[in-house]
Each structure stands twice: as C-alpha cells, then as structure tokens.
Amino acid sequence: KAVTPSDVGKLNRLVVPKQHAEKHFPPTTAAATGSNGKGVLLNFEDGEGKVWRFRYSYWNSSQSYVLTKGWSRFVKETGLRAGDTVAFYRSAYGNDTEDQLFIDYKKMNKNDGAADAAVSDENETGHVAVKLFGVDIAGGMAGSSGG
Amino acid sequence: KAVTPSDVGKLNRLVVPKQHAEKHFPPTTAAATGSNGKGVLLNFEDGEGKVWRFRYSYWNSSQSYVLTKGWSRFVKETGLRAGDTVAFYRSAYGNDTEDQLFIDYKKMNKNDGAADAAVSDENETGHVAVKLFGVDIAGGMAGSSGG
DNA sequence: ATGGTGACCTGTGAA
C-alpha cells in the first residue's frame, strides 16, 4: 500500500485495505482471537530480521482494518512518509496462526530525515529478503520490485 | 495534588501520583480486591460530611493509578479547575481496608462558575475538618493549611 | 443513537 498522510501522521494507525485484510490477514473475530474483540498482536519480521509487533484489529466505527499499537514506532524508526509503500507477506505454509509474517517498505522520497535508518544512494527499502520465499500473498498491496 | 487540565477535563479521571498511591492508597492487586483487576470502590468523606465514591484502579498500559468513576461528578459539583488542589487523607488507625478516607480541595481561582458550590470571599475550600484527626498520612500531596 | 465508563496507548520531559 502506498501510505497516506494519515497513515504516517498523528493517528498512529495504518489502514489495511479491506479486501486485502480479509483475504490475507488473520481473522479478527472473537472466535479466532480467543473471546475478545480487541484484535490480535502480530509479529512481522523485516528484511534485517528485526521483529515489529503491531496490534491488528477491526474498527466497527469506520468499518476498517487497522494496525494500531506499534505502528507509530515503525513510522518513526523507518522514517516512512506519505507516498512511501509498505507490503506485507506471509509464509503461507500452515494455517493463519502459524504463518510467519513479514513486512517490507520502500521509500519513494530521498532526503528523508529518518530517525536512524541507513540511507543509501538508491531509494531506500526495508530489504526484500522476504521475496526469497517466492510468495506474493499480499500481491497488489504494493509493488514488489526489488532493487 | 494540583490538578491538571486533564484531571478536570473530558477524560473523567484523576491521575494519583504513583509514589503517593503506593504509599498511602489501598492496594489494587487482585489478591486485595478479590480476584479481578478492576480496581476498588472507595468512599471519601468531605468536610461537610458528604460522601464521594470513586473507583480507584491501576492502568497497566500507562503504569498509572487513577480515580475514574465518580470523579467527573466531583469536578462538576465542586467546580474544580486546573490549578486547584485536592488532598486525600485517611484515618490510619487500622489496616487499609478499615481506614476512613477523606477528601479535601482548595480552589485557587476566584470567580469560578461552580455548579452549586458556595463561594466565599476567601479562596474556597472543601473544609478542613479532617485536619482534626491530626493525621497527615497524605502529607506532601497538597498543602494542608486551613483557611 | 448517545453518553458514560473502562481499558489501552503514546509522546514527552525529567530523572
């Protein structure tokens, strides 16, 4: 997904496009999450092996799937800005709860004032190691072209 | 405590300074409250003999002790505003659960539009009758000078 | 639908 200003702003949440959420993300129902409707905590590994934990839940009020807790930290530490892209992948070999999850991002803007992310001469990405899995579960959520 | 804008605003809660909460307030643990972590209901008597009941609990997420239910009513009826002070006292003659609790407040601002509180020529307070107990368990939480 | 309440979350400043 190409992130919106709101996705990287003060709202501290990323809206996950509904169709992708319902196709590829773990369910957020009470039955699936174990009795409450508070969503689930998901661990995503980035290309550097760093694990990002986000709360993933459904907001009835806006009929939207969102990543909330943990997201603002991701934005800050990666220096993500509006127009940049994020993509999510999963290993897809077991059932949802056992799948390994991955996150990738690509910064479209140069001269970013990212917190501490390494900035290369090229457009910066969160690495594309996950592509080695050959899965494109989240296909369409973001461009998947590597560097 | 000198109350903050948030303490008297729409959040309907008072943050009890942690150090004082842990020293002088009843414990909020599951063992003490009887199995749930929903906090406890405490009755505080003011200088007029009026009893104010507040829910007192611990918020894990912010690592804070708070008074929630009942607090907004107290704010409304006393006309408490940011900068005013509230103080809590307890009789301290038995164990925590048997102690009698008191609340006192002092309004630092004149010309308040309090709901129905009597306004004197002096700074208004919630009376200082509790001082007759001679205890200052909450010493340091607020000035204890009477009017 | 709406407001009150409860639990959860985060940025920021200070220790």
Next chain:
DNA sequence: TTTCACAGGTCACCA
C-alpha cells in the same frame, strides 16, 4: 542513554 511517570489521547462496551 535508558527508564519512567503521566498528561493527553484512543477505542470498545454497555445502558
């Protein structure tokens, strides 16, 4: 630098 308190928020539930 890291931790911590907390002021200022959010959303979900329930009556």
